[in-house]
Amino acid sequence: MSALLDVEDLAVRFRSDSGEVTALEGVSFSVAAGETLAIVGESSSGKSVSALAIMRLLPPAPACRVTGRIRFQGRDGPISLLDLPERAMVAVRGGEIAMIFQEPMTSLNPVHMIGRQIAEAVLAHEGGGKTAALRRAIELLDLVGIPDAARRAESYPHQLSGGMRQRAMIAMALASRPKLLIADEPTTALDVTVQAQILDLLRRLQAETGLAIIFITHNLGVVAEIADRTLVMYSGQVVEEAPTASLLAAPLMPYTRGLLNSVPRLEAALRPGQRLPAIAGNVPDPRHRPAACTFQPRCDWAQPDICGVTRPGMERVAEAHLVRCARWREIAV
Amino acid sequence: MARYLLSRIGQSLFLLLIVSIIGFALLHLTPGGPLSQFALTPGMTAADLHRIAHEMGLDQPLPIQYLVWLWHLLQGDWGRSYRDQEPVLAIIGEHLPATLELMASSTILAVIIGTWVGVLSAMRRYSVADYLATIGAMVALSIPTFWFGLVVIYIFSVSLEWLPSGGIATIGNGSVLDLARHLILPCVVLALVTVATWSRYMRSATLDVAAQDYVRTARAKGLRPGQILRQHILRNAMLPMITLAGLQLPTLLGGALVAETVFTWPGMGRLFLDSLGYRDYPVVMGLLMVSAILTLIGNLAADILYVVFDPRVRLA
Ligand SMILES: Nc1ncnc2c1ncn2[C@@H]1O[C@H](COP(=O)(O)OP(=O)(O)OP(=O)(O)O)[C@@H](O)[C@H]1O
Numbered sequence: 001m002s003a004l005l006d007v008e009d010l011a012v013r014f015r016s017d018s019g020e021v022t023a024l025e026g027v028s029f030s031v032a033a034g035e036t037l038a039i040v041g042e043s044s045s046g047k048s049v050s051a052l053a054i055m056r057l058l059p060p061a062p063a064c065r066v067t068g069r070i071r072f073q074g075r076d077g078p079i080s081l082l083d084l085p086e087r088a089m090v091a092v093r094g095g096e097i098a099m100i101f102q103e104p105m106t107s108l109n110p111v112h113m114i115g116r117q118i119a120e121a122v123l124a125h126e127g128g129g130k131t132a133a134l135r136r137a138i139e140l141l142d143l144v145g146i147p148d149a150a151r152r153a154e155s156y157p158h159q160l161s162g163g164m165r166q167r168a169m170i171a172m173a174l175a176s177r178p179k180l181l182i183a184d185e186p187t188t189a190l191d192v193t194v195q196a197q198i199l200d201l202l203r204r205l206q207a208e209t210g211l212a213i214i215f216i217t218h219n220l221g222v223v224a225e226i227a228d229r230t231l232v233m234y235s236g237q238v239v240e241e242a243p244t245a246s247l248l249a250a251p252l253m254p255y256t257r258g259l260l261n262s263v264p265r266l267e268a269a270l271r272p273g274q275r276l277p278a279i280a281g282n283v284p285d286p287r288h289r290p291a292a293c294t295f296q297p298r299c300d301w302a303q304p305d306i307c308g309v310t311r312p313g314m315e316r317v318a319e320a321h322l323v324r325c326a327r328w329r330e331i332a333v
Numbered sequence: 334m335a336r337y338l339l340s341r342i343g344q345s346l347f348l349l350l351i352v353s354i355i356g357f358a359l360l361h362l363t364p365g366g367p368l369s370q371f372a373l374t375p376g377m378t379a380a381d382l383h384r385i386a387h388e389m390g391l392d393q394p395l396p397i398q399y400l401v402w403l404w405h406l407l408q409g410d411w412g413r414s415y416r417d418q419e420p421v422l423a424i425i426g427e428h429l430p431a432t433l434e435l436m437a438s439s440t441i442l443a444v445i446i447g448t449w450v451g452v453l454s455a456m457r458r459y460s461v462a463d464y465l466a467t468i469g470a471m472v473a474l475s476i477p478t479f480w481f482g483l484v485v486i487y488i489f490s491v492s493l494e495w496l497p498s499g500g501i502a503t504i505g506n507g508s509v510l511d512l513a514r515h516l517i518l519p520c521v522v523l524a525l526v527t528v529a530t531w532s533r534y535m536r537s538a539t540l541d542v543a544a545q546d547y548v549r550t551a552r553a554k555g556l557r558p559g560q561i562l563r564q565h566i567l568r569n570a571m572l573p574m575i576t577l578a579g580l581q582l583p584t585l586l587g588g589a590l591v592a593e594t595v596f597t598w599p600g601m602g603r604l605f606l607d608s609l610g611y612r613d614y615p616v617v618m619g620l621l622m623v624s625a626i627l628t629l630i631g632n633l634a635a636d637i638l639y640v641v642f643d644p645r646v647r648l649a
Pocket residue numbers: 014021023041042043044045046047048049050059218286
């Protein structure tokens with residue numbers, strides 16, 4: 001299988017007055033054409049930074065240094081994103097890899113009409129005239145299920161509901177038929193019914209266009225619904241990767257198990273006042289990460305003489321199941 | 334929108350009333366009234382002075398004097414100058430265009446340069462150019478206008494003899510080139526402070542907008558940096574600047590007063606100082622009202638422009 005996107009040993013370091021922060025370390029994964037890969041993990045585990053690194057939207061050096069390799073199967077053959085000159089990268093952004101964000105309200109420019117903002121993306125990649133681009137923008141709005149698209153194209157972001165705004169963002173992302181869409185928590189800011197509609201829309205678009213999606217989320221319920229494979233991140237590293245079904249059925253990394261336990265289930269509805277079983281403790285400060293296993297201070301399975309000594313590497317458990325845990329064999333049984 | 338405008342106009346009228354009361358009181362409470370000017374005339378007796386004061390209504394209690402003045406003003410009668418009996422409105426009308434010319438040209442100059450410097454500083458934050466712009470603005474803000482005016486006169490008029498040291502035109506020469514040559518120095522001197530303020534605010538507005546999510550979206554959809562700057566950053570960064578322009582008007586008027594004095598520019602500022610010296614109350618009050626009206630109109634225009642340029646307010 002030749003992957004559409006192949007990330008290898010990605011590391012991101014931010015430099016600030018108070019020293020260097022390693023936001024990401026040794027991150028490797030790949031995305032096949034047409035598949036959906038979910039990335040889950042607690043806040044500040046490095047999900048957004050991974051996405052922004054692929055898009056090359058992180059601050060420039062020396063404030064931020066990105067190392068590793070990101071290969072992408074472009075229209076004109078394979079390209080290495082981190083080596084691409086900025087001018088060429090501009091064509092990749094939105095052209096071959098598109099991205100949508102968590103807050104559709106702030107992610108759209110408040111002073112321009114929706115149609116115009118979409119047409120801009122069309123013009124940037126497809127060329128042609130302004131009128132043609134606007135017409136295409138209306139088509140795209142129609143495609144993402146915005147009723148009365150021609151009139152809606154003349155709305156400003158604040159005149160649309162949250163769900164409509166996210167649809168408009170998706171329309172913008174589809175402007176030049178990208179092969180990969182990175183969606184960074186696209187439904188987190190929306191209420192539940194709208195969330196479901198947006199997920200449906202993404203699935204439909206994927207079926208129609210063969211789009212691959214990297215779907216970043218906190219929400220394991222969403223993962224179950226949309227993702228073929230899932231990547232679990234913790235403290236700047238990938239700690240488990242597996243087909244979604246096996247990950248949910250048989251998680252190996254204690255952190256993944258903790259995440260799954262913290263999901264409220266319908267059958268075990270919480271009594272009033274009962275709190276969600278969260279994972280005890282906090283994510284380590286990236287400046288003072290344990291040299292050994294980063295999850296070990298919070299882990300029920302931790303054995304100081306093993307887990308506190310060396311940092312485990314990613315181990316292959318099954319065909320497509322990888323885990324970063326020294327004790328996965330014991331956990332598996 | 335219409336209701337908003339009406340309420341703003343109502344507010345402005347109320348402000349004008351307050352300004353006129355305070356101005357009138359301050360003016361009349363200042364020691365040495367218009368009579369002291371007449372007293373200098375040889376052969377003037379105390380009885381004469383008394384008669385003149387009575388004719389001018391200056392022997393009335395202050396509130397009555399104010400109400401009389403206001404009553405006339407409301408009927409469109411701004412009074413006559415004590416000096417030459419010319420109608421106040423005509424005198425101000427003669428001097429207003431010169432001031433407007435100076436203010437408009439220096440504002441245009443300042444906005445162009447200030448915007449450019451501010452955006453450049455923001456886009457190249459912490460670069461040498463940014464530091465130079467910061468230091469330059471500090472220096473510009475700490476140089477008194479009259480001192481800077483005298484220095485440029487010394488350099489460009491006295492030493493180099495490139496430009497005239499004052500006046501609005503050479504008598505008998507009304508060519509555009511002559512007008513422009515006279516305009517350059519006062520325009521630059523008046524623009525200095527505005528450039529400094531404007532560039533600072535522009536820098537922070539640009540930085541603020543550049544960090545917004547929608548600018549990241551613009552980058553993510555593959556726009557070129559120039560496009561992002563023009564269509565997404567500048568368009569939004571100009572919004573707070575519109576308000577600033579309105580708020581800066583009084584400062585600009587104050588600066589114009591000084592610049593006009595230094596460059597013997599025949600505008601309202603000169604007229605104001607001259608009239609104040611003569612205790613020419615009607616003219617001084619007239620100038621006060623005109624300045625206040627200009628400022629209020631400027632602010633109102635800024636508010637309206639803001640509404641026009643921000644769909645969130647326009648369509649709320
Ligand atoms: N521009 C930046 N400068 C410095 N540090 C940053 C920057 N962006 C992110 N980081 C750091 O990188 C780490 C990972 O952040 P990231 O935004 O990827 O988290 P996340 O997994 O997306 O979290 P969330 O679920 O809250 O969105 C955090 O420790 C964060 O503080």
